[in-house]
Amino acid sequence: MPQPTQPSVLRRPRLWVGTGLIAAVVSILFALLYVGGNVNPKGNLRDLPVALVNADAGSDAGGRHVNMGEQVVAGIQKAAKGDHSIDWQIVTREEADKRLGRGKVFGALVIPQDFSTTVTALGSPQPAPQGKAAPPTLTVLTNQSAGSIGSSMSSQAAQKAAHAASAQIGQELLKQATAQKTPLPTAAQLKLADPVTVAVADGHPVGSRSALGLSAFYYALVLVVCGMLGANLVNSQVDTALGYLHTDYGPVRKREPVRHTSRVRTLAIGMALMLGISLVMGTLVEVATVTILDMDASHLGLLWLYSVATVAVVGIGSLALFAAFGTPGMLLATIVFVAMAVPSSGATVPLQALPGFFRGLAEFEPLRQITEGMRAILYYGAQADAGLGRAWASMGIALVAALVFGFAVTRLYDRRGLHRIPRPDAESGSAAVAGTPEAPDAPDAPEAAANATA
Structure with a gap:
C-alpha cells in the first residue's frame, strides 16, 4: 500500500516565522550598529586629543619683547571655549613626540622657536632682501598610526587654527604698515594679509606596508x-x-x-x-x-x-x-x-x-x-x-x-539533569548496561534498517 506523501516543510508557518524573525533581527541590528556608529563622525566629534606646542622664544621689537606664539595659543584657546570637538593639550615638543609615539594624540600643531623673529621681520621698516627672509611657519603633525580618520580630523583642525592665527597676525601687520604711511605694493599687501606658511608633516611615520x-x-x-x-x-x-x-x-x-x-x-x-x-x-x-x-x-x-x-x-x-x-x-x-x-x-x-x-x-x-x-x-x-x-x-x-x-x-x-541527550535508563535491560548507543534519530532509521538488512 503506497505511503501518503508528507506535506512540504515549506508549508509550515513556524519555519517561515522563526527564520524570518531571526533574519529581521540580524539585519536591523547589524545595520544600526555598523552604520549608526560611523554615519556622522564630525557631528559626534568631542574632545579629540591634539597636542599644541609653543616653542617660540619671542623677539624684541619696538623696544618691547613680544611672543607671537603665546598670542597664537591664546587665540586657539579662546576659539575652543565654545567648541568642544578638539581637546588642545599644551605640551612641550618632547612630550608631544612621546604622545604621538604612544597614540595618545592624533596630531599636533607646533609653533617653532623663531616664530616671533620671522613675524616681526615682516613688519620691519627695512625688511630683509628678497629671498633671504624666512617666512613664519607653523607645522601641523599627523599621526596615522592612531587611525587615519582621526589623524585627518586632527590635521584639519590644526590647519584651521593655523590659518586663523595667520589671518589675525596679518591684520596686525597691515595696521603697522599703514601706520608707517609707506604705500605698499599689492603683492606685499597680500603677503602681509596671510603671512604664515602652514607645513604638514608626519609626526609618527609608519611603514609603507602598514x-x-x-x-x-x-x-x-x-x-x-x-x-x-x-x-x-x-x-x-x-x-x-x-x-x-x-x-x-x-x-x-x-x-x-x-x-x-x-x-x-x-x-x-x-x-x-x-x-x-x-x-x-x-x-x-x-x-x-x-x-x-x-x-x-x-x-x-x-x-x-x-x-x-x-x-x-x-x-x-x-x-x-x-x-x-x-x-x-x-x-x-x-x-x-x-x-x-x-x-x-x-x-x-x-x-x-x-x-x-x-x-x-x-x-x-x-x-x-x-x-x-x-x-x-x-x-x-x-x-x-x-x-x-x-x-x-x-x-x-x-x-x-x-x-x-x-x-x-x-x-x-x-x-538539574538537563543532559544534551537523555541517558539510557538503568532498568532498560542489558543493552543499556553494556553501553549500547541509543536508537538512532528518525532520519537515520532507514539507514539503520538498510544496514540490518545487509
Missing part, C-alpha cells in the same frame, strides 16, 4: 574571526566525536557511537582542543601576514604570543556562549565579537567621533582592547602604556569570566 596605519586593526580583526571560526569548528568536531552529530562527506554519512558525557566535561574537552588549534591558527596568521605578505612588523616573538592568546581567548569565550545558550549562542557570539565590536573598536573612526552608546561599548568590547594592543606591538615599540598593558589585562579578565561563566552554567545544567 595599510596607512590600519594593519593593526585588520590583523586584530583576523584574530577575532579566527577565534570565532575555531570555536565553531571545535564545537562541531567535539559533538561529532561524542556521537551527538553525524558528519556528511558528500553523499557519505558517518556517525560515531554516542558517548554520554556531562556538559562540564564536554566544555572542558572543547576548550582544551581550542587551546591546541589556537597555536596553529595564531602561528599561521603571523606567517601569512609577515612572511608571505611582507607586512611591516617587529617584536615577532611577542606578536606570535599575542596572536595565539587572542585566538584562544576569543575561542574559549565563544565556546562558553555555545555551551550556555546552544544554537543561539553562535548568533550571540557574532553580535558580541563582530557586530558590536567593529564600530566601537576606534580603529577607523576614533572613539571621540562616535556616539555615546558606542563609547560605552568600547570600554569592554574586546576588539577595541585587542586593536590597541596590536597597535602598541606594530607601531609603538610594544610599550605597555601605549595600550599593550590594558590589552593583556583585558584578555586575562575575559578569560577568567568565560571560564567561570561557562563552567558555572554547564554545572548547573548537569546538576
Whole structure:
C-alpha cells in the first residue's frame, strides 16, 4: 500500500516565522550598529586629543619683547571655549613626540622657536632682501598610526587654527604698515594679509606596508574571526566525536557511537582542543601576514604570543556562549565579537567621533582592547602604556569570566539533569548496561534498517 506523501516543510508557518524573525533581527541590528556608529563622525566629534606646542622664544621689537606664539595659543584657546570637538593639550615638543609615539594624540600643531623673529621681520621698516627672509611657519603633525580618520580630523583642525592665527597676525601687520604711511605694493599687501606658511608633516611615520596605519586593526580583526571560526569548528568536531552529530562527506554519512558525557566535561574537552588549534591558527596568521605578505612588523616573538592568546581567548569565550545558550549562542557570539565590536573598536573612526552608546561599548568590547594592543606591538615599540598593558589585562579578565561563566552554567545544567541527550535508563535491560548507543534519530532509521538488512 503506497505511503501518503508528507506535506512540504515549506508549508509550515513556524519555519517561515522563526527564520524570518531571526533574519529581521540580524539585519536591523547589524545595520544600526555598523552604520549608526560611523554615519556622522564630525557631528559626534568631542574632545579629540591634539597636542599644541609653543616653542617660540619671542623677539624684541619696538623696544618691547613680544611672543607671537603665546598670542597664537591664546587665540586657539579662546576659539575652543565654545567648541568642544578638539581637546588642545599644551605640551612641550618632547612630550608631544612621546604622545604621538604612544597614540595618545592624533596630531599636533607646533609653533617653532623663531616664530616671533620671522613675524616681526615682516613688519620691519627695512625688511630683509628678497629671498633671504624666512617666512613664519607653523607645522601641523599627523599621526596615522592612531587611525587615519582621526589623524585627518586632527590635521584639519590644526590647519584651521593655523590659518586663523595667520589671518589675525596679518591684520596686525597691515595696521603697522599703514601706520608707517609707506604705500605698499599689492603683492606685499597680500603677503602681509596671510603671512604664515602652514607645513604638514608626519609626526609618527609608519611603514609603507602598514595599510596607512590600519594593519593593526585588520590583523586584530583576523584574530577575532579566527577565534570565532575555531570555536565553531571545535564545537562541531567535539559533538561529532561524542556521537551527538553525524558528519556528511558528500553523499557519505558517518556517525560515531554516542558517548554520554556531562556538559562540564564536554566544555572542558572543547576548550582544551581550542587551546591546541589556537597555536596553529595564531602561528599561521603571523606567517601569512609577515612572511608571505611582507607586512611591516617587529617584536615577532611577542606578536606570535599575542596572536595565539587572542585566538584562544576569543575561542574559549565563544565556546562558553555555545555551551550556555546552544544554537543561539553562535548568533550571540557574532553580535558580541563582530557586530558590536567593529564600530566601537576606534580603529577607523576614533572613539571621540562616535556616539555615546558606542563609547560605552568600547570600554569592554574586546576588539577595541585587542586593536590597541596590536597597535602598541606594530607601531609603538610594544610599550605597555601605549595600550599593550590594558590589552593583556583585558584578555586575562575575559578569560577568567568565560571560564567561570561557562563552567558555572554547564554545572548547573548537569546538576538539574538537563543532559544534551537523555541517558539510557538503568532498568532498560542489558543493552543499556553494556553501553549500547541509543536508537538512532528518525532520519537515520532507514539507514539503520538498510544496514540490518545487509
